[in-house]
Amino acid sequence: MKKEDFKELSDKELLERLDAAEKEYVQEKIQHSISPLDNPAKITLDRRNIARLKTEIRARELKINK
Incomplete structure (x- = not known):
């Protein structure tokens, strides 16, 4: 995703995506x-x-x- 795509998301969605991305990265x-x-x-x-x-x-x- 690009920076502009993240600006469109809500705070809750950002935190959820961050959590999912960190888990995927570790795996x-x-x-x-x-x-x-x-x-x-x-x-x-x-x-x-x-x-x-x-x-x-x-x-x-x-x-x-x-």
Whole structure:
């Protein structure tokens, strides 16, 4: 997903997606350590999506506090 896509989501949806993305990321890391994945670049993409989600959540927190 792109940054613009995250801005359209509600706070609850962002938190749910963050939780799901983190769980998926951990599972992929474990799976990759056992046997190589077909597309190891997906791990990097997942990590970046997690960062985008956290950035959007933090931006909204700062916007509320202003």
